[in-house]
Amino acid sequence: MAKFKKYTYLILLLIIASSCIETFEFKTASFDANLVVRAIITNELKQHTVELSRTIPIDSTKLDPERNAIVSITNDAGEMYNFQETQDGIYTSNVDFAILPNIAYTLNIETQDGNTYNSTPETLPKTSTIQDLEVSVQENDIDQIKEVVIKANSNTSGNEGQYYRYAYEETFKVKTAVWSPKKLVILSNTPPYSFELVDKDPNIDGIGFCYGTLNSKNILLTETLTLAQDQIIGFPIRKIPIDNYIVGIRYSILVKQYVINQNTYDFYTLLNTFSNPDNIFSQTQVGNIPSNISSTTNPTEDKVIGFFEVSSIATERIFFNRNEIADTFTGFNNYVSLADCTERPNPFITGPFGNSPLLDLLLNGWIYQSPPDTPIIPPERPYALTVKPCGDCTHIGAPIPPSFWVE
Template sequence: MKRLIKIASILISLVIVHSCIEAIEFENITFDGNLVVKALITNETKKHTIELSRTIPIDSTKLNPEKNARVFIADNSGMIFDFVEINDGTYESTTNFAAQANKLYTLNIETSDGQSYSSIQETLPKTNSISNLKVGVEDNEIENIREMVIRVDSDLTSDEGKYYRYEYEETYKIKTPLWTNDELKIISDTKPYEVILVQKDPAVAGVGFCYPTEKSNQIFLTETINLGQDQVVGFPIRQIPIDNYRVGLRYSILVKQYVINQNTFDFYTLLDKFAEPDNIFSQTQVGNIPSNISNNKFPTEDRVIGFFEVSSVSEKRLFFNRSDYFGLDTPFINYWELIFCVEPIYPLVENALGQSPLIIALRENWSFFPVESEDVPPNSGPYSLLRTECTNCSKFGPVFPPSFWVE
């Protein structure tokens, strides 16, 4: 959502500066916050969510959620699906529902400043399912590396060609490089300062493994319109260098396949184009981004950024181990090799100024880790500390596997 807002802001600025010859300072441009809409309903029976915000200046990093709006979806049979704001700018349907074939859906938004917006009517495209997820080791000749490549196949249907969009969510297992069962607990952070060494509770701290989850941040599109049959075959959804820690132990990916219509395909195609830094200052202007939502009273003056998408979705999950493809001695770059794991420090419990460097360090991302006593320098504190990322992988993900995880 944040990337959509940022791109929208850049596009609006481009409209203002288009055809200007002299350099313009962006901070002097009058800025109008246009409504940004991220709305998707599918054939899944669930509570659907819609996100509303306003465009932000190019130099801004803070989101600007659209709060206190009335949001609802109406179909052509008279059904109304109301949405309620659950977080600033995030609206959730009050009931579970699923988009159905042969019905027309319209998104309606009434903002707190009295403006109303509506989408054109959208229908649910015909469904198609993922038939297979497969992974293989391939040569990337451009980067001169070898990669784990995950590819998607869809079912073969007798329908005409379709447009497809993909998302993924990956979860992988990592291991803490320097794990210890002990930790320092602060008893008193005021004089007299006191800490004690205690054993970690495995029910809370785990046993040194973590399970980060990351969502795709790219736009993946393909189509079968120009093919002789409606079937996606071998579409690459994820490429990971074989020495990457994500595929160092065990890896899982959930791929979602959305069947979309041509207007939605065109919208994401142009959105993806503007997401490329080299293409931001291209000749395409904001008016060419196809939105199906408009201001009911001022459709040309108050442009809406975003799209109301009605899609059919299917999903499939894949697991694999590194050992399925490589020997145990095949090296990879672990996560801790990419961070700043320095030599241990030995802070004093209390210094000459009456402060506690030990307690300050424990609260500033340092953790206990034992070292050999002969390596301790003179005039050191009683405990050795390392950066927490080196002794605890929970900075990167939960210490327990998610409910879907299988070994």
């Protein structure tokens, strides 16, 4: 009995204590809205871009672009390239230009509040070419799964060692799970409801395939100063599990190789340590990463996050099919499983209360698939539907192949 009373008192004590706890409202600590700069200028002849934004609080997810700034790049040859804001916070050069060797370039920014920023003068590093891209299937040592591994080999024009940064853009072909060459068009969404079945236009709707594109997210760095010669051999660019749908039919990767200087290399090394790899220039950034851009208005208090990168670039693209890395076109998990596409309702055009069950489904993620699976097609329910991801892969990518695509 004494033990029972002891436990009763303990429970009452916990109840009283919990009733005295007040809800704590989390408040974001004050922060400085520092200028964030993303500027990569290369020896490509094109319109270059500079992206400007402000740091955001830790509890915010929306990017804060820096609008209405004056942006230019000058060099010690007396040339100036002006940039115009083409999207919020994105500034594009008015003309095509390419960075030339042995000339120093400086980034100049004036924000809408009148503060000015300049970069240190930066020159073009030596050029380097991508010799080839290797594709192999290897077993991952950590979880023992097979992966498609893409590696880069390159040569440079010098022998003194260089710093390299890599990025890539991958494009892949997927097949719609339950494709139909026809689509249902809504002619009237009010009584009397009217619909029309029409042929899909191959030039607009495609023929059942889609082409997705993804950009690299991680920072890929290497150097050759510690090597006997300035040559990249077998640097891993991309690893893809062999059961991933992006290598299920046909795949292409465009690899971009940037030759950078040591300061740029050090900046990306620190950024790779501290930042979120999902989008390194749109998240809250730590303020202690050195930058080559500084405020001329208030250099001690007004910090800049980002870097003015001047680099030489080389690119290489390859394609490969599924049967070049695996025996058949099976053995991968499609973007949507056929098991998730078995439901095929054929709703009434007009319901008992004057509504249209067919219209409701069409407006809520269903599309036409085929006539109903019955010997006799009922006139009041002539269309069988499927959920949109099963019959339309455009959430993965465009239904028309990009201009560079070859089969």
